[in-house]
Amino acid sequence: MFLHQLGFTVSAPLLPGHGTAPQELNQVLWTEWLNCVENAYQQLLETCRAVFVGGESMGALLALLLAKNHSEIVGIMLYAPALKILKLGRARILSHFREYRWKKGGDPSLPWKGYRVVPLKATRQIHLLQSVIMKSLPLINQPTIIFQGKKDKSLDLRGPSILLERLGAKDKTLLWYADSQHCILLDHEFEQVADSGLAFVQRILNDKI
Secondary structure, three states, X not given: OHHHHOOOOOOOOOOOOOOOOXXXXXXXXXXXXXXXXXXXXXXXXXXXXXXXXXXXXXXXHHHHHHHHHXXXXXXXXXXXXXXXXXXXXXXXXXXXXXXXXXXXXXXXXXXXXXXXXXXXXXXXXXXXXXXXXXXHHHHOOOOEEEEEEOOOOOEOOOHHHHHHHHOOOOOEEEEEEOOOOOOHHHOOOHHHHHHHHHHHHHHHHHHHO
């Protein structure tokens, strides 16, 4: 990760059900994802004086919930936060009849591929997590920066603005990127995203000194 290359300590846990097989993801509860990032956070506290949390897509929701549970977290970095996902309701209905749905589209030039199917039972867990986050947003007060690509075909692009409006933080920013899709950390405008993220981290750390 770009922050690690600059000398920051970085933890990027592999969430349960990810990087294994779709059938495993279908068996995981959203609380298991939260427990995973909680454990990673506790490990960082052993060596770090200040901790930022961040995540992409569903990982961004977990970062928000972790920040809500730990007010000592100094800043939040959200990349394409999955507060509202296109066709999620349809997927939840299908989950009562099918295990998976084949994915369509995507940019084959990007290095991240993920599963070729959508594990439909997992969509129920994402919906539950979204509901918890919506109720929690007013209680989250840490400085927050949101990065969102305008070409994102996975999310309802009203989501980032809703998140920005309802978030309890006074220090909050939403940045739009005209040429980026959902995996914004791997897309064409990564350098701009990285530069803005680094500036955010440095500003918050300077304010703490």
